[in-house]
Amino acid sequence: MATGRTHRPATRSRGIPEATVARLPLYLRALTALSERSVPTVSSEELAAAAGVNSAKLRKDFSYLGSYGTRGVGYDVEYLVYQISRELGLTQDWPVVIVGIGNLGAALANYGGFASRGFRVAALIDADPGMAGKPVAGIPVQHTDELEKIIQDNGVSIGVIATPAGAAQQVCDRLVAAGVTSILNFAPTVLNVPEGVDVRKVDLSIELQILAFHEQRKAGEEAAAEAAVPAAARKESTDQGPDGDVPAVMPA
Amino acid sequence: MATGRTHRPATRSRGIPEATVARLPLYLRALTALSERSVPTVSSEELAAAAGVNSAKLRKDFSYLGSYGTRGVGYDVEYLVYQISRELGLTQDWPVVIVGIGNLGAALANYGGFASRGFRVAALIDADPGMAGKPVAGIPVQHTDELEKIIQDNGVSIGVIATPAGAAQQVCDRLVAAGVTSILNFAPTVLNVPEGVDVRKVDLSIELQILAFHEQRKAGEEAAAEAAVPAAARKESTDQGPDGDVPAVMPA
DNA sequence: CCATCTTTGTGCACGCGTTCACAAAGACAT
DNA sequence: ATGTCTTTGTGAACGCGTGCACAAAGATGG
Known part of the structure; x- marks a missing residue:
């Protein structure tokens, strides 16, 4: 990709x-x-x-x-x-900003894997004024207003977006406008970026859905294969009872 | 057709x-x-x-x-x-366990994207006895000893590993032995699983390194292209001076 | 009922990535 | 030196995924 x-x-x-x-x-x-x-x-x-x-x-x-x-x-x-x-490119120092210091953002800030490989958390940024100044992982959170200045002062070229989905594109635009050319996106949204900007996305929900697909396939094959000999371990997970969200729409 | x-x-x-x-x-x-x-x-x-x-x-x-x-x-x-x-497979309910309730595990537990698509956090599990009973995202953390029982009682087939790297394989083995057949791994380790078990990994550090590679490449091309006309915005990030961690080993 | 217009569904070709299988390169012993 | 043994580096074949380009299908209007 x-x-x-x-x-x-x-x-x-x-x-x-x-x-x-x-x-x-x-x-x-x-x-x-x-x-x-x-x-x-x-x-x-x-x-x-x-x-x-x-x-x-x-x-x-x-x-x-x-x-x-x-x-x-x-x-x-x-x-x-x-x-x-x-x-x-790990022999050089990469200053990184994390935008959106919620649960995930804080977890990322605390993540040790950052510093271990030349990545340095240059700043934590959040839109909530109440967060400003509050230290997370030993770094004081700064307000979104400072975003452009922080990026330029620190020569940041890599940004991490950990905001809610609704704010991601806006944050992305500001990051790019300020000079960021690589973005790691944790928000469940498709980001639109100009040519020359790299985006990688990490989407927990998507990963789980892919697992669910394979899990369902395995269950289906298993059921088909041993239709007469059901696995003893199965409790009551296969019941289709809680199928609350039914189609509500019929095929044409 | x-x-x-x-x-x-x-x-x-x-x-x-x-x-x-x-x-x-x-x-x-x-x-x-x-x-x-x-x-x-x-x-x-x-x-x-x-x-x-x-x-x-x-x-x-x-x-x-x-x-x-x-x-x-x-x-x-x-x-x-x-x-x-x-x-x-999202029309059915997928109970999920999260193992390792540190910063990341807690963030995952609080992540709304779980419940929104048929995934239900059945249990939070941590090895620290001090965590036991403490509620995270409204769910009391349970001790690792309970792992097998939880999985069997709830018919869990999907497990999320958010432990430190050192504990991941061990946790993985126990999950698989207890009946889990799909694993989402956040620990920076290669997990070894038997045939039939799906593993997807989410590795923040790897994503950043990939971005760094492209970032470096972009900087290199840019430098080569406009060798005589350096970008004015450049502060002092391109200096190769702080190349502190030099090889220490020479090519044969 | 026919003509026209829109949009799907897909045959086809191309390029990337994976894997096999083996010759070449070097280490090591005699 | 020479032969043997180990392991790399890679040519070649294959399979998967992507994107183009277009015919078929259906809607819509006269």
Whole structure:
């Protein structure tokens, strides 16, 4: 789900596939764990297992970065950690603002994974004047009025939106206008952004719905397969009684 | 197309592509909004715009569900809402347990998007005995010891893991052993599950790293493109001075 | 009843991502 | 040195997802 690829078709080695980029953080995490255990080298097979991917895929992914392995031995853990970090841009400091300090926003502010990888919470912003000044995760919340100034003063290019859905687009527009070019959106809305701005969305509700789909499919197959031998564990979850929200509309 | 179903061997849910399933919740959300505004019908073009996708893609997605549109008119909003809800399994009630009631777990418990679509928080579970009984989002937290009993008593098949990374696999194992077959994982770890169990992961850190990659790439292209005309807005974020964490390991 | 207009449903082609399978590269022992 | 053994790096085939472009289907108006 990359952005519009209207630019040049990646002339040279700079053509790292999006799918590969999405896996690099996974490798990095596994490698960091190995590094902390002072493991000097690792084979593609081992690392792939740790990252939960296919070893051939991992090797191909690494091949996009360069030939960093040694045949017959594997990959140097420390060196690979550095290469991936550099490729992901984690060797530099990324100031981040979080907008919308509700339950989720506060949780994000407290999340340790931020600081661990070059991401620094530059500011917490909320529209509620009552929140202003109140410290969350050791950082005083600032009012939305300050948004533009904060972004410009801190050179922020990454913004996190954790507001209610209704406010998300408006916040997004202001972030973009102030210079933010990457947005992580937790609000359940489709954000409209101009060319050149990246948006990634995290939507809890969608994830659950996808799980429900597969869950239903599993239940259906199971029921069809063992129609005469129902699972003993089943209590009363399969009853269609509480189907309160029935169609109310008939097919044409 | 007009010649009945001889075309597709798997008439039912069998043939719905994963990519399509992932978009159905998006369509559903847009349709629900239209429904609340009492809009009777919608064209693929309009709906696609609202959902942020290509209209041809949307039509193809819907074609997997069946021919629910009317040529020359569009799609009946209410009817489509029902069809997608049913396909996703949202016409039934899905009890969910959340394990790990820290900042994130509490935020999830308070998240309104849960209840809105057939998902019901059946229980909040935490390993800290001090949390037991304490109400979060109106639901008393229960101790991990109760996990198996809760799952069986409520017929829970979907579990949400919001524990620290170190505890995630253990919690996962217990959930699966107790009968959970779908897991939404917020812990930054690769979960190992047996065949037949679905896992979806939401990883804030990974999302940020992916954004950082693109951000870095954008900065690089920009710098290369206007090497002689640096953007005036740039403060001092591009200096490579603070590259404190240098390799420490050299390439072989 | 026919003509026209709108919008769906889909055949087709293309590109990306995944996986297999293997030759090449290097380590290591003799 | 030479041979063997391990593991990487990648060519090639395949499958999935996307988007175009258009014919068919139905609405609508005369």
